[in-house]
Structure formats: C-alpha cells, structure tokens
Amino acid sequence: MSVRSTDPYRRLNPTAIPYLFILPVILFTVFFKFIPIGVSLLLSFTEYDMLSSPRWVGIANYAYLLSDNDLFWTSLKNTAQYSLEVLPANIAISLLLAILVNQELKGVAFFRTVFYLPVVTSIIAVSMIWMWIYNYQVGLLNSILGLFGLGPFDWLRNPKLALHSLAIMRVWKGVGWNMVIYLAGLQGIPRYIYEAATIDGASAWTQFRRLTWPLLRPVTYYIIVMGLISTFQSFGEIYAMTQGGPLDSTTTLGYLVYQQAFQYWEMGKASATAFILFGVIFALSIAQNKFVSAEMN
C-alpha cells in the first residue's frame, strides 16, 4: 500500500533514522515478548519455586501433565467446551446484530451502542453483575423463571450448569466486539453485488447464504482465531465467579496456570501448562487457516 518514492531527498536520509524510530518498540518486544517466551520454554523443563534456583527436570512436567494428571485433562476439556459453546453462539449473534445495525434506519446508532456497552464493561464488573443475576435465592434470572414455574437453578454452584452459565455471560459480553468487526466486513462488500442478485430474483436468505456468508469468510476466520485466543485464556470471570469450582467444573487452562504459578508456586509446571495452551491455540489457528483456504478453493 505504501507509495514508493523515488525522490532524491528520501535517499539522502541517514539510514539509521527509521531504525531509531522503531527502536523503543522493538526493544520492548524483545524484552517483554520474545525473551519471556524463551525463558518460559526453559522454565517448563525445570522445577522452580522462585526461592531456590531452577532445577532441570527434562520433560518431567509435560509427562506429569499429559499422563496422569486428571486436573489438567479436566481443564483442557473445560477450556475446549467453553470455546465451543461461546464461539459459534457469538458468531451467529454478532453477525445478526451486524446485519441489523448495518441497515439504514433511524436510531440504529442507539442500538449499536446498547449492543456494544458490554464490551466496554470490564470482565470483573461483568462477573459481578452476572453473579447478582445468577444468584440462587434472589437473582433476577431465577425470579423471572419462577414466574413461569421454572427453577430455581443454582447457576454457578451446580457442576453441571456452571460452565454453561459462564459461557452465556461471555457471549453477552463479547458479541458487540465482533458485531463491529462484521460491520466493517459488511461495509466492504460492494452494493452492486446485492443489486444484481435482487434483479436475478434471489431471496434475502439466498443472498445471505450465497453472497454475504462466503464473502465474510476472511472476517469469520479472523474472529475465530481471535476468539480462540481470548476464550482459551479466560481467567477473570472464573477467578471472580467460581474459583474453578464446583468440583473443578470451571477450571480452565488459563485458571490452572494461575493456580499452579501463584498459589502453589510451581513455576515449572505452570510454564509447561502455558506452553501446551499456546500449542493448542497455535495448532487450531493453523488448522482453521488450512480449512478456510481449502474451502475457498
């Protein structure tokens, strides 16, 4: 996109200047991103409690986690389930919202703001609000369901329900963000494509299925990858609402890393867990990329 200039004055620039301009950001990235990744990888092969120096244990941490650690496998399963519940619902609803607020209608800006406000609200604030709504005795949700003779349900303390309750909340919080990204995608689709389809007599649903959805595929890919990265790291809502319980039913990998590192001070095991988390996200992103490019051809 950048216009390549052949202007002689540009060539006269001391070549060091652009490097100087990017230096602070590059230094920061090296010291706070790249070196930490390397250190984390090294730590994952050690036993380290931050008091004595790290002791090399080879692949023992990985072997421990992957072979006989129930909590690790439960966390992995919970994390995967959480993402699988949150992402499809999020994509469906955010796309619907984007299509609705993309209409040229009066008052659409107001609706866009309403849908977006949960994104602005911090995950901890959101957790507090939903703990109140999910409260067993006096919560809004049970009160409303009670009017229809349903419930009460113990949304956050029933091991069968807790993860789903968190997922519903997370969808509510996240759809506004993806709505805006889909909106940008929708606005990038030239209008004449739809006009041509309308002349050909295609129904609104056919237009969506044959035009909108395929044309938005790169956006959907972006949303899935970013969604995986963020749901796989979910921590705040779990810390604030369930502390991983009841019966580890909401312990995710992100929460497990925190527990291992800052409650048990097992930095080696925590690093190994974090690296497995990283590996899973990476593999899923690549797989998703392959899948999308295969489908586009």
Add this chain to the structure above:
Amino acid sequence: MPRKILIYTLLVCLAVLMGTPLAWMVLSSVKPNSDLFSYPPVWLPSRITLEHYQHAFRAAPFARYFANSTLISTATVIVNCLFCSLAGYAFAKYEFRGRDLLFYALISTMMIPFHVILIPVFIIAKRFPLTGGNNIFGAGGIGLLDSYPGLMLIHLMNAFGVFLMRQFFFSIPDDLLDSARIDGASEFGIYWKIVMPLAKPALGTLAIFTFTGVWDDFLWPLVIITSEDMRTVQLGLQVFQSQYSIQWGPLMAATFAVTLPLILVFVMGQRHFVEGIATSGMKN
C-alpha cells in the same frame, strides 16, 4: 414497510436482552434493600437512594483505587501514543532493510497468550535492577512489584497500536513529507510537527483502546499488587466478595462507578472507536 417493522421489532427485542444486565446493575445500585430482595422482582425502585454508594465508598478506599487506575491508565496512554506512532510512522513511510520482517515479527506477538509470558515477566518485574530495594543484579528486594511502574510495565507498548498507527500513516501523502524535507525540516521534526497533528483521530482511537485495556486489566494487577494502597479499581471490586455474604447493593454501586468512566469515554469517542476497530479488523 413490513421489512422495516420486522427489523425494528428484532432490534428492540435484542436491545432489551442485551441491555437488561447493565440496566439491572444501575437500578440495583439505587434501590433500597427492601426493593432489592423482594419477590417477584421490582424493576423500578420505590424510591431512589444513594446509600449503597456511600456504603461502597466507606467500605473500601475507592477514591484511592480510582486515583491509581486513572494515573497508570493515563500515563500508559501517553507512552503508547508516543512510541506506537513513532514506530508506525517508520513502518509506513520509510524503506529500510528488514522492515517487513521486523513488522511481521512484531505483529506475530499479538498471537502470544499472556499466560505464556506471565511468569517470566513477573520475574523481570521482581528482579528489575535498582528498584524496590534491588541491587544492580536485581536481587534483595521486590523490584517493580507492588508499584505504579510495575502495573504499567506490560502495557507500555503494544503491537496492535503500531499496526493501527501504520494503517493510518499510509494515508498521509509522501509529497507532504518531501516538501517539508526540502524546506529543511529534520526527520524527527517532520514526525513531531507535521505527522503527529494530522494523526489526532488515530491517536484518539489508540488512546481509548489503551486506556480501556489498562483500566480493565485484572490478572497482572492481581499477581503483582500486594498492598491495599496500590490496588486498581478491578482489584477493589473484590473487596465485597471476600466478605461472608455479598452486599449486593454496594457491590452494584461500586461496579457501576468502576464502569461509568469507560462508558463515558466510549460514548464520547464512539465514532473514532468504531472506525478504529474497522481499520484494524480489516487488516491491510
């Protein structure tokens, strides 16, 4: 016309569903306790009371938490606007060896889950030389733990911010920069006096993103803050939780107080914000 009605009906239903939790928070924060715990639920308060707000601000030094969060968020915004724009400008408007490689290496860091670097960054903060009682080798004290610089440390620069600024700087014509060069302006002078004033909309977006990111951050403050005085607003909300029974009225009051600044920032900067996400969402 029926299509319009259908769309409005859908919009209103969805707005009610999406808006209820936040509305419930606001309503709960101004209801007397008798309304708060009545069954069936009372939507509108029988009288409006501010007692929960008074209670919340008495239960914890919330003024201090607000000051902490405001200070670190604002300082981080300034650092980000300076260095992300400088780098974004270089990536957009200069040609130099390794430019694309460096840029993609930088962008790829957005894929790194924070959990992966959490422990090493914690160690860096703890062993930061000559701070918090540490000697030059980073031993002996607590380093940057439990401090403002520590809270800001991981947010100081941001690959996404560089990306955002670079996208914006592509739109600035080269001729403008070249004519300034002919007039004898220095390279830094061009950036500071010509490019930066033009970049206000993009800087506004970056500022909102950064402010929100720092204000809402939870895991990092949770890990490095130990003393009560250094808590951020997000940590402060936990105060109501550690007690045996949660006091819902004050908790909702505090939650609203913590959220309100961001809602205001968003509503005021809404246009920039949405455009910013649009630019970055589309990637190149």
